[in-house]
Amino acid sequence: MSSSTLDYSLAGLSQSEFDLICEKLCREPNLLELAMFGVMWSEHCSYKNSRALLKTLPTGGNAILQGPGENAGIVDIGEGLAVVMKVESHNHPSAVEPYQGAATGVGGIIRDIFTMGARPIALLNSLRFGELDKSRTRYLFENVVKGIGDYGNCMGIPTVAGEIYFDDHYAGNPLVNAMCVGIMRHEEVKYARAKGVGNPVMLVGATTGRDGMGGAAFASVELTEQSLERKSAVQVGDPFMEKLLLEACIELFKTDAVIAIQDLGAAGLTSSCCEMASRGRSGIKIELSCVPRREEAMTPVEIMLSESQERMLVVVKRGREKEVGSIFEKWGLSGTVIGEVTDDGLFTVLERGKVVASLPARLLADDAPVYTRESTRPAYLESVGLFDLHEREDMNIKETLIALLARPTIAGKEWVYSQYDHMVRTSTVTVPGSDSAVLRIRGTDRAIALTIDGNGSYCYLDPFRGAAIAVAEAARNLVCSGARPLAITDGLNFGNPEKREIYWQFKETIAGLAAACNVLGTPVISGNVSFYNETETGAIFPTPIVGMVGVIEDISKVTESFFINEGDAILLLGENTHELGGSEYLRMLTGKTIGECPAIDLEREKKVQRLCLEAIERRLLNSAHDCSEGGLAVALSECCFGKGLGAKIELNDTLPIDALLFGEAQSRIVVSLDESKLGSLLGLAGEFGVPVQVLGRVDRSELKIDVCGREVLSVPVGELEARWKGAIECAMRS
């Protein structure tokens, strides 16, 4: 075995990848160059296993100002304003060191937003853990929430929405997906394209240390027992430093001295330099001895691979270094010139004047091989669709509903969001707890609505449908707040794509996302792929997460999910159908994710959403709430919480009672409205071709449900709400 054979496998490259590098370079790379290829061609940086399929997603549209390919996507929200957004995973670091893993996940995504020139205005997150009966899960959950909270709170960016599911398929490999949303005027956009020969390249912010060494490569393999010892691959966050960096950058952008800017995320200096040069079709030359370090005797490999947080690379106009430096100085930060832009297409690294690496920037950044893997429909799908429930008719509805409301996945999440400052910047109009968060846009009558959604159980049973439902539900959440959905950012979390069954899940998921995005008119403007979410006990559920933004043109029309007036009529937009598969109810009864994933008719979905939006537009509705996990009974309960009202419901469907009350049929929205507007709504529903049914009336303090003339439930809302509200806190105390 030659020495280089050993080297490339240590760098995480395959024989064929190593051969390709030698062929393109017409030589063998040296050790530093090999390490740089190792991180840049890792799955985490190169998307080599996902790129081919990601290209099939719709990414353009009239309102889209920037699709995938930059640090974040940009969508027009009118009046010359634009929203910048992106979601990113930090799963592996959070599995090993939950507090810092989650915190730096938040820090990284915030940097992606403000490097685009935008002011970050909101954070969201999507989390997955095992069941809370295990102490390890409680430890992970507690510290992930604390990590997210401490970082966002210190930054002064409100964490306004999120979602959490608990299932043991995530026990060893929790998911932490963080999303950030920023706002700017169209003309304020900044790009990460290095241009102009001789323009200085500055490294600003924190110093460079050995933390996070090889984090990108670490994220590109499965988790094992030994992973717990890989804490050195987890970065350490400093939100105060990032706050200074944010304010300094925003001040810097007001000058015209900046040519390009990019944050140092995965693969640190290596990725930021070669990506900026590749996007700008230029080259970059840096001198390692100029890089400010926090540790002694760092080798070139360590400096180039360090993932120390809160650092930015800025290309400024030649001659403006001093001005730029003084802005950073004001904020107590150092900005150091470490190199310059060239026109040779190379990323050249010098150490005290001696070239230690010289690689074509494009080859490193963009030309990793793209793999289309073999796929096979997983064998487990043959058996999961079947289930048999006995004695369903004489079940105790009240006990079942209470038990369902106390399931951590469904229960109120106040324990979580009260640890997040969700109000700072005083623009949060709808706080966590409703279908989506709403933020007013100062200086306009507009607002934006934000949500993040995904359901791994559905995707496990049918990744195509599950992914389509994730998009549909996200859009439904926005519509319930009165917002017109505009665009999505997707966080795709899967197992090892080199396994055929996992790749099949990925392929189906992409197809499902594409189908739903096309029908609902919400292109994908940014996103993140996280593979290798596996432990010795197997892969996670395929879990696509959809973060979505919508616009509300008239803020006075913002609608919430809670009933507000006693006596209002309650209606269901859409139809109750027999869908128990994949439901939280079935999981509660059987401990398993079984059955057939709920059906989704995207055209029907679109009609239901258009009806709801139009009804809000015409000020017909007093509340609107998406019917999702836990089904109709849970949705009705949630509508009652908050304002202390109740509801009297009469159902005449002939479905089995559990399917009717707890089934998770899609494309349903529970609305309430003044009796006098009933005719208008029914007329509108006719026009849109959407089936609707009157469910009952908003009542005082009790939830009563009759089915075909028989009372099946009568319970004080306070009793339901207490269990729903206290369940997570209770679980965390055990």
Added chain:
Amino acid sequence: MVFPGSNCDLDAYHAVIEAGEEASYVWHMEKSLEGFDAVILPGGFSYGDYLRCGAIARFSPIMASVREMAESGRPVLGICNGFQILTEAGLLPGVLLRNRDLKFICKNVFLRVESTASPFTKALESRSVLKIPVAHGDGNYFVDGETLWSLEENGQVIFRYCSADGEVAPQFNPNGSVSNIAGVSNARGNVLGMMPHPERVCEEITGGTDGLLLFKSMISFLKGGMAGELVNS
């Protein structure tokens, strides 16, 4: 006042504008507050809460002028981290410890107005109840028994955590503060520190206008000839 790490400066600015007055940001490296009638130290995480909340910010150059403002009897309001800075600077008694349950907490709470002898509560009704949010990890107010007795005696306790009906009891105390104290003033009454965020509730659209009352009170105090009118001065 903007310190490195302040993050409620924008909200405090808009609160004053909403109350009908002019406001501008002052960077902590400035040395003079000339031309200003009142000063607000906003919430946030000055210096990342390193060492101790507010412990580093108190050495900022501008703090000498804040002290002069306080001594001249003009209104000084410290909110959340601003409150912590004022205690660290010795302009207010007591300290703010970690919350009782060791978690950051962000939610609406109710406050009872205990004293109207401050520019910020002068126009409010004594014993009235305000709904104002808290958002902090270190808001557990503590003073020794003797100081507490003198604070009570002098009417320096301005706000207490209470129920929606104004009942002061341990279960309405979000962070473990001694005697449910949410806000205290100096002996003269013109310097107020409070953990809840009145600047966040100055518009109906963001959850209410109870906080606006404090800013309006401060403005009417300034327009009415200032410190001479404070009961305790």
